[in-house]
Amino acid sequence: MKPLEPGPFFDVLADRGTRTLVHLSRALDIAPDGRTSYGIEDLAELVAQAAGWLTALGVTRGDRVAVIKPNHWDYVLLACAAARIGAVPALISDRLPAETLQLLLKRLDATALVTTAGTLASTRSTGTDLSAFTRRTLTLDASASGAIPLADVRGHRPPPAHHRPDDAPLAIMHTSGTTGIPKLVTHTTATLIHRIAAAEARRWPIVSTRRDDTVAQATSYAHGRGLAWTVSVFWLAPREAVILDGYDPGRAEPVLRAHPPTALEAAPSAFVRWQPLTASPDNPFRDVRLYINTFDAIHPPTVRAFLGASRRRLPLWVQVWGQSETGPLTFRCFTRRSVRALGKRHPTTRDLGRPVAGKARLRVVDPQTLQPVPRGRPGLVLARTRALCAGYVGETERLRAKFTDDWFATGDLGVATRSGRLLLLDREVDTVRGGSCVEIEDVLHDRLPEVVEAVVLGRASGLPLPVLVTRDGKLDRAAWRRAVADLPPLDEPTLLPDGQLPLTATGKVRRQELRDRLLDGAPPYGTGHWT
Known part of the structure; x- marks a missing residue:
């Protein structure tokens, strides 16, 4: 078998003598013994045990196994367990609304659902019974009506690890x-x-995991990044891996202090939530040499704060842009110097850098004619990559509709510079007339330090609506007027309390839900054709 295949992955690591020690922010839901530290051999045994549970549940080759549970790394371990017996794991965040979970389960037609009694109870309280949309349901934490408890399938040994063709479905993940x-x-x-x-x-210079690294990760493990990160990072055998199940700074700080990372990858929302932790001289990021953010562009003040928190002479920040369908498309490296400019309307983190050499190609076209536009002109970003997904479950035509001449429409608007870099403007559906929501949001974060989150909602008629969350729930109106003086015209800002923004599992704002709530469903300025 090829060494990176998820099914036998931890067995291969154990056989080659990998000594990475894993530290968890809390115990895994699939391991109720309360452990928060694991060696590679322990993880190999845990994956094998979980494969046995699925086999006892009646899961066989080619079956789909849905996983919906509280966020943690055992999403990835369950994916490895399903892959080990030739099944196809479908990883779905429990942060999605119950009606959305119901629709996705209907599309999947999964043989089995792995979940928790708490998750079932939460969705049943809204009138949705997830167990009704799959043949068998396994609960990891406690007994629940219509479900099989974990105790009933423990101890069943799985068959030998299964090898599947490279072009057969391996795993299913959902977009944000x-x-x-x-x-x-x-x-x-x-x-x-x-x-x-x-x-x-x-082992790439500087940006790859090193054997003496303590790597840390905080993400939504239901997304594809969790599995790809696990395979790539653990193959490079760092000394330690620190895995956090959430973005709450109060829970993350003790773990990061106990195991100070030298390389840290997290969703942008995690970095934003942890930003106040950077202020102390003995902050938990003082030894970080490499930061990586995925899923979304990040605001300049956040990058500036974390690079400043490191005591390393030249810490590096790597920003990766891509999509669930494509994997990484571009990357950009930041240093303290490159984010030094404060409060100006300059691209900084909206400059996504160049396409990944030899892996991806980009083209910017007119959204109406789909003809290429000159460099320096905004348009719809198309991508070509061999890592493109195999399809959308239950929506075959939707993927086909996003292609033009073998180029995949990302749904993002951007500008290709003369030097070949990509400047991000907006999601096409979220854009504003004659401007960029992303730029406005970046500038607001830079000029108003009290802002925790700024979201600009464009609409077909009327001024864009700024929605702000501030640290103290207040906004200095004079400071606001100064901050927006050179920006495109905006409506008066709406203040929301912390915790009231509807978020995805990766911490992105669910803009359509926010639009429905604050704009009474007013149509956006963008068409939404490419979502």
Whole structure:
């Protein structure tokens, strides 16, 4: 078997003598013994045990296994367990609304659902019974009506690890769902492992995991990044891996202090939530040499704060832009110097850098004619990559509709510079007339330090609406007027209390839900054709 295949992955690591020690922010839901530290051999045994549970549940080759549970790394371990017996794991965040979970389960037609009694109870309280949309349901934490408890399937040994063709479905993940119902994205071993994870599993100078690193990760493990990160980083055998199940700074800080990371990857929302922790001289990020953010562009003040928190002479920040369907498309490195400018209308983190060499190509076209536009002109960003997903579950035509001349429409608007870099403007559906929501949001964060989150909602008629969350729930109106003086005209800002923004599992704002709440469903300025 190829060494990076998820099914036998931890067995291969154990056989080659990998000594990475894993520290968890809390115990895994699939391991109720309360452990928060694991060696590689322990993880190999845990994956094998979980494969046995699925076999006892009646799961066989080619079956789909839905996983919906509280966020933690055992999403990835369950995916490895399903892959080990030739099944296809479908990882779905429990942060999605109950009606959305119901729709996705209907599309999946899964043989089994792995969940928790708490998750079932939460959705049943809204009138949705997730167990009704799958043949068998396994609960990890306690007994629940219509479900099989974990105790009933423990101890069943799985068959030997199964090898599947590279082009067969390996795993299903969902998109963020910021603009509506998430899409279920199918990846194969070829696309997710050999063309995404394998590229990162090489020892590149500076940006790769080192053997003496303590790497830390905080993400939504239901998304494809969790599996790709696990395979690529653990193959490089760091000394320690610190895995956090959430973004709450109060829970993350003790873990990060106990195991100070030298390389830290997190969703942008995690970095934003942790930003106040950077202020102390003995902050938990003082030894970080490499920061990585995925899923979304990040605001300049956040990058500036974390680079300043490191005591390393030249810490580096790597920003990766891509999508669930494509994997990484561009990357950009930041240093303290490159984010030094404060409060100006300059691209900074909206400059996504260049396409990943040899892995991706980009083209910017007119959204109406789909003809290429000159460099320096805004347009719809198309991508071509061999890592493109195999399809959308239950929506075959939707993926086909996003292609033009073998180029995939990302749904993002951007500008290709003369030097070949990509400047991000907006999601097409979220854009504003004659401007960029992303730029306005960046500038507001830079000029108003009290702002925790700024969201600009464009609309077909009327001024864009700024929605702000501030640290103390207040806004200095004079400071606001100064901050927006050179920006496109905006409506008066709406203040929301912290915790009231509707968020995806990765911390992105669900803009359509916010639009429905604050703008009474007013149509956006963008068409939404490419979502």
